[in-house]
Amino acid sequence: xxxxxxxxxxxxxxxxxxxxxxxxxxxxxxxxxxxxxxxxxxxxxxxxxxxxxxxxxxxxxxxxxxxxxxxxxxxxxxxxxxxxxxxxxxxxxxxxxxxxxxxxxxxxxxxxxxxxxxxxxxxxxxxxxxxxxxxxxxxxxxxxxxxxxxxxxxxxxxxxxxxxxxxxxxxxxxxxxxxxxxxxxxxxxxxxxxxxxxxxxxxxxxxxxxxxxxxxxxxxxxxxxxxxxxxxxxxxxxxxxxxxxxxxxxxxxxxxxxxxxxxxxxxxxxxxxxxxxxxxxxxxxxxxxxxxxxxxxxxxxxxxxxxxxxxxxxxxxxxxxxxxxxxxxxxxxxxxxxxxxxxxxxxxxxxxxxxxxxxxxxxxxxxxxxxxxxxxxxxxxxxxxxxxxxxxxxxxxxxxxxxxxxxxxxxxxxxxxxxxxxxxxxxxxxxxxxxxxxxxxxxxxxxxxxxxxxxxxxxxxxxxxxxxxxxxxxxxxxxxxxxxxxxxxxxxxxxxxxxxxxxxxxxxxxxxxxxxxxxxxxxxxxxxxxxxxxxxxxxxxxxxxxxxxxxxxxxxxxxxxxxxxxxxxxxxxxxxxxxxxxxxxxxxxxxxxxxxxxxxxxxxxxxxxxxxxxxxxxxxxxxxxxxxxxxxxxxxxxxxxxxxxxxxxxxxxxxxxxxxxxxxxxxxxxxxxxxxxxx
Numbered sequence: 001x002x003x004x005x006x007x008x009x010x011x012x013x014x015x016x017x018x019x020x021x022x023x024x025x026x027x028x029x030x031x032x033x034x035x036x037x038x039x040x041x042x043x044x045x046x047x048x049x050x051x052x053x054x055x056x057x058x059x060x061x062x063x064x065x066x067x068x069x070x071x072x073x074x075x076x077x078x079x080x081x082x083x084x085x086x087x088x089x090x091x092x093x094x095x096x097x098x099x100x101x102x103x104x105x106x107x108x109x110x111x112x113x114x115x116x117x118x119x120x121x122x123x124x125x126x127x128x129x130x131x132x133x134x135x136x137x138x139x140x141x142x143x144x145x146x147x148x149x150x151x152x153x154x155x156x157x158x159x160x161x162x163x164x165x166x167x168x169x170x171x172x173x174x175x176x177x178x179x180x181x182x183x184x185x186x187x188x189x190x191x192x193x194x195x196x197x198x199x200x201x202x203x204x205x206x207x208x209x210x211x212x213x214x215x216x217x218x219x220x221x222x223x224x225x226x227x228x229x230x231x232x233x234x235x236x237x238x239x240x241x242x243x244x245x246x247x248x249x250x251x252x253x254x255x256x257x258x259x260x261x262x263x264x265x266x267x268x269x270x271x272x273x274x275x276x277x278x279x280x281x282x283x284x285x286x287x288x289x290x291x292x293x294x295x296x297x298x299x300x301x302x303x304x305x306x307x308x309x310x311x312x313x314x315x316x317x318x319x320x321x322x323x324x325x326x327x328x329x330x331x332x333x334x335x336x337x338x339x340x341x342x343x344x345x346x347x348x349x350x351x352x353x354x355x356x357x358x359x360x361x362x363x364x365x366x367x368x369x370x371x372x373x374x375x376x377x378x379x380x381x382x383x384x385x386x387x388x389x390x391x392x393x394x395x396x397x398x399x400x401x402x403x404x405x406x407x408x409x410x411x412x413x414x415x416x417x418x419x420x421x422x423x424x425x426x427x428x429x430x431x432x433x434x435x436x437x438x439x440x441x442x443x444x445x446x447x448x449x450x451x452x453x454x455x456x457x458x459x460x461x462x463x464x465x466x467x468x469x470x471x472x473x474x475x476x477x478x479x480x481x482x483x484x485x486x487x488x489x490x491x492x493x494x495x496x497x498x499x500x501x502x503x504x505x506x507x508x509x510x511x512x513x514x515x516x517x518x519x520x521x522x523x524x525x526x527x528x529x530x531x532x533x534x535x536x537x538x539x540x541x542x543x544x545x546x547x548x549x550x551x552x553x554x555x556x557x558x559x560x561x562x563x564x565x566x567x568x569x570x571x572x573x574x575x576x577x578x579x580x581x582x583x584x585x586x587x588x589x590x591x592x593x594x595x596x597x598x599x600x601x602x603x604x605x606x607x608x609x610x611x612x613x614x615x616x617x618x619x620x621x622x623x624x625x626x627x628x629x630x631x632x633x634x635x636x637x638x639x640x641x642x643x644x645x646x647x648x649x650x651x652x653x654x655x656x657x658x659x660x661x662x663x664x665x666x667x668x669x670x671x672x673x674x675x676x677x678x679x
Contacts, residue, residue: 081131081213088127089220091252095120096227100234109235112184112243117236121183122252127224128179131214146179148209148216152195155202159195162186169240177246184238193228200225292610299655310591317584321577328574335567342560353553360546367539374532381525388518395511402504409497416490423483430476437469593677609639616641621664637666 099116110117128145153163162185172178186192199206200221210217215224613632618625620640626632633647634640636656642663649667650659662670 078213084130085215085218085220088123088130088215089223091123092127092224093227095123096230100230103234109237112238119252121180124183125180126252127215131211131217133209133211144175144179146175146182148199148206149179149182151202151205152198155198155205156195158191159186162189171241171243172245174246180245180248181240184240187231188236188238190232192231193225196221196225196228296655307591310588314584314588317581321581324574324577328570331570335563335570338563342556342563346556346560349553349556353549356546356549363542371536371539374535378529378532381528385522385525388521392515392518395514399508399511402507406501406504409500413493413497416486416493420483420486420490423479423486427479427483430472430479434472610634611639611641613641619643619646621646633661635663635666636660637662637670 095116099120102114102116103110112118125145128148132145150163152159162182165185166172166178166181169178169181172181183192186195200216203217206216215221611634616626616632619630619642621642622645624630624643626643630643632641633644635642635647636653640663647661647663649662649664651662651667651670652659653662
């Protein structure tokens with residue numbers, strides 16, 4: 001059911017033929033010999049180390065045990081799967097070897113259109129598909145190798161970038177396309193072998209996707225991972241956009257692994273690459289020369305534009321000078337008129353200020369006297385107010401003391417009422433005892449009627465009881481007398497408290513009347529104070545008005561000074577403008593000289609040619625040969641090539657904004673030109 005055919009070993013080239021091919025290669029590929037030898041040694045060592053394991057596995061699988069009950073069909077399927085694994089491993093070795101050799105012979109990064117790289121991915125896809133379990137879904141059967149590759153993201157966090165980029169590609173719609181994109185990205189990162197090794201280290205996870213006898217579950221998978229380590233020598237630049245990875249057909253092309261076709265393809269590719277490199281070099285040179293010519297033309301155009309602008313500015317400057325002179329004469333006339341007006345206004349203002357100052361002094365004396373009288377009255381009123389506040393505080397203290405005395409009297413009355421309640425309770429208890437004794441006496445009389453014989457014996461006891469009864473009655477009488485005395489005392493205390501309360505209420509009423517009178521007096525004092533404050537504010541407003549008038553006078557004086565200063569500044573401006581006109585004439589003459597110099601330089605540049613690096617092998621001045629230590633340098637004036645000692649000078653040329661390298665001869669000539677121009 002796979003998409004590849006089983007290859008006979010006779011069709012594949014031997015190791016001796018491959019070595020003869022390497023010897024027959026041209027000398028241009030000899031620089032890649034050490035890298036090839038390292039990759040070859042790594043693949044041979046891995047193949048040798050895992051070869052013994054493969055032989056033992058094959059022997060164990062082929063030879064049947066004496067006690068086993070395997071059928072001949074099972075043994076045939078085992079042999080078939082082992083042959084498939086061996087064929088796939090051999091194809092993988094060949095594809096990796098040819099890919100490394102072709103990549104190193106070309107000596108550049110590989111694209112996705114490179115045939116050996118395409119065949120390598122096809123063989124690797126077949127290896128990953130070998131022994132895959134079929135998963136049944138609602139749509140149908142699904143069999144893709146992208147499932148085990150998704151486990152790498154969980155086992156190795158470095159592979160998360162590959163997984164996210166594959167999932168974000170909108171062109172990929174199938175699991176096969178995503179798996180191919182994943183392999184492309186892993187090869188570009190040079191970590192394909194590492195990621196597959198992580199999968200092989202966790203075979204318990206791979207058992208969900210592969211059969212037990214699959215290539216990835218056996219030792220051949222470890223051998224292939226070891227072979228993939230050699231691909232780290234290759235640099236690949238694969239573009240995933242625009243490629244239809246979902247519908248690619250994975251068929252192995254055996255023509256790439258034959259000797260004659262391989263040699264012819266390598267030679268053709270080498271010749272094409274050399275021609276392409278030469279073409280690119282010539283195109284870059286032409287582009288560089290066209291850019292320099294365009295830059296020079298742009299600079300000439302800019303110089304012509306600046307010259308025309310300078311001429312226009314000169315004409316505008318002359319027009320401005322004439323207009324400025326006319327404005328200067330007008331300003332002089334206006335200045336004289338303003339000066340005459342200001343002198344007249346200053347004289348008038350001086351007379352007005354003198355009159356206002358006299359009136360202000362007279363009003364100020366009267367206000368000072370009024371202010372002193374008001375201040376004395378305020379002090380007296382403050383003293384009276386302080387005395388009244390002290391009396392109020394004393395009365396408030398008396399009031400608080402009266403309230404405290406009232407509270408104490410109320411507490412005493414409450415305590416006496418409590419004692420009366422307790423005495424009443426005691427009286428009720430005594431009455432209850434008397435009732436009990438009365439009931440007992442009745443019971444005793446009944447018992448006397450029934451028991452006449454026992455009376456004589458109890459007469460003494462009854463006499464004692466009667467004496468105790470008399471004592472109790474006496475106690476009751478004394479208690480009633482004490483209660484009456486207590487009631488009389490309580491009545492007296494109530495009368496005294498009522499008299500005191502009346503006196504306190506009268507005193508409180510008197511105090512309230514005094515407080516009301518004091519509040520009225522305070523209100524009248526506040527009204528007087530507010531009226532005084534209003535008068536003070538009016539006086540302050542008058543003083544501020546006088547101050548503002550004085551400030552206006554000072555402002556007029558300052559304006560006079562400013563006008564005089566402006567007159568002097570106008571004189572200075574006129575002198576500076578005359579100097580500027582003279583300088584503009586000098587600049588125009590200098591710009592004309594510079595234009596002539598630039599034209600001469602352009603003529604000289606048209607005469608000189610820019611030598612190429614390949615044409616010069618010796619310095620033009622000292623005739624010394626160029627080498628690694630003695631490098632080539634272009635003179636930016638004449639275009640010839642010199643060594644560092646003969647071109648160590650720098651000068652500012654018209655075609656370059658900054659100082660550039662110039663040879664000794666050009667340096668002396670340019671200095672002579674500058675000195676002649678300055679003279």
